[in-house]
Amino acid sequence: MRGYSRARYLIVGDRGISVEFGNSLDEEINRKVHKMRHALEKAKVPGVIETNPTIRSLFVYYDPLRIRVKQLIRDLRKIEGQMAEIVLPESRLFEVPIVYGGEYGPDLEEVAKLLKVTPGEIIQIHSGKEYFIYDTGFIGGSAHFKVPPPLDSLPRKKTPNLGVPAGAVLIAGGLGSVFKPLAGPTGWYWIGTSPLRQWFPEKDPPLLIHPGDRIIYRPVDLEEFEQIQKRVEKGGFTAQVTP
Amino acid sequence: MNAFEVIQPGAFTTVQDLGRYGYQKYGVSISGAMDRFALRVANLLAGNDEGEAAVEATIIGPRLKSRGKIRVAITGADLSPEIDGKPAALWRILNVPEGSLLSFGGAKSGCRAYLAVSGGIDFPLVMGSRSIHTRSNLGGNGRALAKGDIIDCRDPGNRIQESGTCQLPEDLVPVYGRQWKVRVVLGPQNDYFTRKGIETFLNSEYEITSQADRMGYRLRGPKIEHKNGPDILTDATPPGSIQVPGDGMPIILLADGQTTGGYSKVAAVVSVDQDLLAQARPGDKVRFQRITIMEAHRLLAEMEKKMMEIRSRLS
Secondary structure, three states, X not given: OXXXXXXXXXXXXXXXXXXXXXXXXXXXXXXXXXXXXXXXXXXXXXXXXXXXXXXXXXXXXXXXXXXXXXXXXXXXXXXXXXXXXXXXXXXXXXXXXXXXXXXXXXXXXXXXXXXXXXXXXXXXXXXXXXXXXXXXXXXXXXEEEEOOOOHHHOOOOOOOEEEEOOOEEEEEOOEEEOOOOOOEEEOOEEEEEOOOOOEOOOOOOOEOOOOOOEEEEEEOOXXXXXXXXXXXXXXXXXXXXXX | OEEEEEEEOOOOOEEEOOOOOOOHHHOOOOOOOOOHHHHHHXXXXXXXXXXXXXXXXXXXXXXXXXXXXXXXXXXXXXXOEEEOOEEOOOOEEEEEOOOOEEEEOOOOEEEEEEEEEXXXXXXXXXXXXXXXXXXXXXXXXXXOOOOOOEEEEOOOOOOOOXXXXXXXXXXXXXXXXXXXXXXXXXXXXXXXXXXXXXXXXXXXXXXXXXXXXXXXXXXXXXXXXXXXXXXXXXXXXXXXXXXXXXXXXXXXXXXXXXXXXXXXXXXXXXXXXXXXXXXXXXXXXXEEEEOOHHHHHHHHHHHHHHHHHHHHXXX
């Protein structure tokens, strides 16, 4: 089944409501989340501070001193009834250069062993396919997509890696992180590195890749990786392919 | 105008205001003061708007040298503040002559102290806030304060009404112990836990481990049992969220918490008690008490009433 017939409204502490449209990684469910987000932004409900769209739910952050929670849920249900008319922005395609394995993806060998395939097969499965971006979250707007089998059977690591660099391409728990926006710890497997940047705090919006966009990995050699990295630093590299 | 120079930064000293709103969807944490009450009162005492940026010190406070005649207010944890070696009072306005040393000693009670400077701290606004978020290098120099940093005053012309009360009345000063009763609202994934798991969560004592910072506190205590494993499809993790990974030990996410997470959340700490938790230290004991969303909102309204009273008594 593709999502719930009516959204669930979950209480998240005393300032949040989670509007949950389903419980699976599904593009249709995710589009509902974003339609609801746009509809809510248009409706300008007093007391709503901001929203955070995630894979299958829209988190609504509100000021309980300005709106009563019962009223808020009534308003949200009304907006849910109207969101079908929202047209989402056109999906853009980004080509993401990547170097797999070695010091650029120290977990590639282990992932191959765990899944009983060769590292080359992992690369073949992971690259060259279009992936739909479900959300941007964690720290610095890490963009996530659904990984194809058998990569989707990979759990999170038992012991988190305490430091991976910005650009680290990760997979775990059925998801891929296009590449990590900022250096930091992770409990996901690190299979490659991209020279692209996701996080531009001086810009608004501060992210390159947004939910609803699509990405495709293109394996590159070290020489090209470094060339692209230099161009990214200077702001002279465009990863966007369409539109 | 220069307000002060950082001679020694202390354990972890940052600048915080009331936080960064509107960017959670881009993976930007709200941040802001861990103890909003203490920040707001410090600012009111210093004659500022209550949301001005102020210094947040953690357990071991900094040593600061004033670069002009400044007025400050210190609130929150009692980290034994001194001005030129003489004990300085908390929760009141203080005059700091030019060239004075403002330092902190032992942590007597609480965990986080706030130092507001009259006129506020002059950091550029980044995404609408002056708060430092070290994990994404936002605010100030994108890191905790360091030796040699010069902190400027935003509005040196800021006037304080000399005639008004310059001290928070004793009955309004919070008292920090080492045992904390923390009120929570269950959800959003309390249905991922067994009845026994929920009972354990609500009827046990948990200890705050050494893994406790602005991002969140890891607790240790009786294991909270899941029905079928801890993982959910990643969703939002606002401050206060209590997530429970596979080891059954709760993690309370706080001001610098990540915006999304994949562990089931048994409950969330209500806003007013997040301020209190900011004053809890590793080794302190925590007990959770379930309240309804309506009670949580009543507590929040009471807090605002208290703030109104403080505003009127200080003006």
